[in-house]
Amino acid sequence: MSRNVRRRQVIRGIGAAGIAGLAGCASNDDGGDGDGGGDGDSGGDGSGDGGGDGDGGMTTTGDMGGGEVGPDVLNVIGYPTSGVQLFRDFYSEYSADDVDIVVPDGMRDAEMQAEVGNPMENVVGTAPAGNGPNYDTFTSMYEDEYGDSPGVFTSQTFDAVAILILANAAAGKNSGQAVRDQIRRVANPGGMEVGPDNLVEGVNAAANGEDVDYRGASSTTDFDQRGDPAAAAYNVWEFAPDTDAGTENIDTISFQAEPGGDMADEAPGGTDRTVMVGLILPESGDLAPVGAAMISAGELAAQVVSEGDANVDVDLAFEDTQTDPQAGISAAESLINEGYPCIAGPASSGVNVPVSKQVFIPNEVVGCSPSSTALSVSFLEDDDYVFRTAPSDLLQGQVMAQVAAERVGAESTSTMYVNNDYGQQLSDQYTTSFTEDHDGEALHTVAFEKQQSSYSSRIQEALSSSS
Numbered sequence: 117m118s119r120n121v122r123r124r125q126v127i128r129g130i131g132a133a134g135i136a137g138l139a140g141c142a143s144n145d146d147g148g149d150g151d152g153g154g155d156g157d158s159g160g161d162g163s164g165d166g167g168g169d170g171d172g173g174m175t176t177t178g179d180m181g182g183g184e185v186g187p188d189v190l191n192v193i194g195y196p197t198s199g200v201q202l203f204r205d206f207y208s209e210y211s212a213d214d215v216d217i218v219v220p221d222g223m224r225d226a227e228m229q230a231e232v233g234n235p236m237e238n239v240v241g242t243a244p245a246g247n248g249p250n251y252d253t254f255t256s257m258y259e260d261e262y263g264d265s266p267g268v269f270t271s272q273t274f275d276a277v278a279i280l281i282l283a284n285a286a287a288g289k290n291s292g293q294a295v296r297d298q299i300r301r302v303a304n305p306g307g308m309e310v311g312p313d314n315l316v317e318g319v320n321a322a323a324n325g326e327d328v329d330y331r332g333a334s335s336t337t338d339f340d341q342r343g344d345p346a347a348a349a350y351n352v353w354e355f356a357p358d359t360d361a362g363t364e365n366i367d368t369i370s371f372q373a374e375p376g377g378d379m380a381d382e383a384p385g386g387t388d389r390t391v392m393v394g395l396i397l398p399e400s401g402d403l404a405p406v407g408a409a410m411i412s413a414g415e416l417a418a419q420v421v422s423e424g425d426a427n428v429d430v431d432l433a434f435e436d437t438q439t440d441p442q443a444g445i446s447a448a449e450s451l452i453n454e455g456y457p458c459i460a461g462p463a464s465s466g467v468n469v470p471v472s473k474q475v476f477i478p479n480e481v482v483g484c485s486p487s488s489t490a491l492s493v494s495f496l497e498d499d500d501y502v503f504r505t506a507p508s509d510l511l512q513g514q515v516m517a518q519v520a521a522e523r524v525g526a527e528s529t530s531t532m533y534v535n536n537d538y539g540q541q542l543s544d545q546y547t548t549s550f551t552e553d554h555d556g557e558a559l560h561t562v563a564f565e566k567q568q569s570s571y572s573s574r575i576q577e578a579l580s581s582s583s
Contacts (some may be wrong), residue, residue, distance in 0.1 A: 119582060122307065125288060133451070142474070155329055186528070186560070187529050187579065188215070188525050189217065189526035190215050190303075190528055190529070190531075191433040191531040191532070191543070193532065193533040195223070195532070197567055198571075199219075199225070201377040201567075201568065201570070202243075203259075204232050204571070208572075210575075212234075215238070215304045216520075218516050218518060220241065220512055223241060224268060224363055224377045225405060227361030229355050229359040235355065235359055237354075237355070240519060240523065242271070242512055243353060244334075244348065244487075246270070247335060248332040250312050250333050251334070252343065253311060253403075254333035257313075260291070263339050269487040271334040272416045272505040273336075273411075274355065274414065274417045275337050276471075276505045277413075279415035279484065279505070281315075282322045283295045283302050283392055284387065285319050285322040285391055286328070286385055288307045288384040290319060290390075291394045292361050292479070293383075295381060295457050296501055298379070300375070300378070301304070301379045303338060303373045304339060305329050305501040306329055308321050311331050311333075316419070316421055319391075320387075320426060323427050325384060332505070334505055335349065338375035340373060340376050343377065343494075344494055346372070346375040347370075348370070348371045348507035349371070350370075350515045351367070351368055351458060352368070353373055362551070377500070380499060392433075392437070392457060393433075393458055394448075394456035395411070395415075395435070395460050396447045396459055397437060397460075399411060401437075401440055403439040403463055403464060414460055435447030437466065441465065444462045444468075444471045445470060452479050458483075459485050460485075461483070465490030465493060465538045466536050471483065472498060472502045475500060477498050480501060483505070485501070487506045489504075490508075491545065492507055492541065509538070512545075512550070513542055517554055518553075521556055526556065529547070529550050531561045531578070532578045534565075535563040543561060559580075560577060561581075562577050
């Protein structure tokens, strides 16, 4: 199978816990395996005021970088395309000794150091980790197929497609409602344990109406009542000392809660039929670099079944969301019009939320995002049609605050965030956790727009010592 997916590529196989209830925070000093590189919950246009145009707003005072730096740590929430310019502006005015910087998965880009032209040794980040019981198996399969290591959110993408294939096989028909009712039956505990290495056997069992329990690469992939992962892990990472070496994990923080939610009492199953699954991810736009590997991971899940001795055929159809809400809506509508009852994607919350509201929910089609992490996704009135294999930013905000307060030792912070739901919600959660859980002080919260020519004034505003 070609790694390069194009619009409307179709793969056809031939064959005979709730976030609020998550408790405990255990640190693992070996750093874990986890997904590395790439971006996070990026993309999508935000709404609301803030950010301004270009380098507007705050006026520079004194020399470049002049004035006392206020916060001990600066939290920067955004995406690599804007992050490169933002960090270039930072290092042109300040040094790594001036302030520590904490970033989320959205800023994890193996090429950023080289593009910024700085070692970025004062930056530490967090990112959802591939920490499931079958992560090593998935990694080997991915490397064997593509000759490259999997990136961030690739294990979540493989799991999302695998779960939708299993749920569709168990449902016995290409119906969104029927697939929805089987999601937790194939993902939550109980029945034959299934992973990437025996996915074909699991699909055959599900199609025969047997109980299966998919244990994934990204996590155990148990769903809570909101359709979020009941288990989650986050890597703490840094840029490698060699600017050409990308990023490296230095720690892992894990969470665990009980699975829950409604599901059907039994699986009707059905063999000798076509299981239809859609895939909508960014092949172009802001998230194209990370989207390419995610698309490959989704294809791999379908390929495993298609090339195995499965008792169903798999029809996986792809559409490019272009990292754009309207394009994402059009992509989802195109697949739904062709009869696809369940879709893996979209990637970003800025695309996933409007697609869920305008397409998935009203058309009773299951959506399962591998990387949409905004808090708002958990609270959609979705009638249980919206799932995700990536954890909520409610957790990442807590992890970032813990890193800032305990690893960095910061007592005060400011935040710069991209002006959309993802940026604002993660900024709010980080600030709340930093002040309430770690008794820290929040100085400034500064919104910025994507892809501006300069961020100098925004940086100076965030680093100001005045409140």
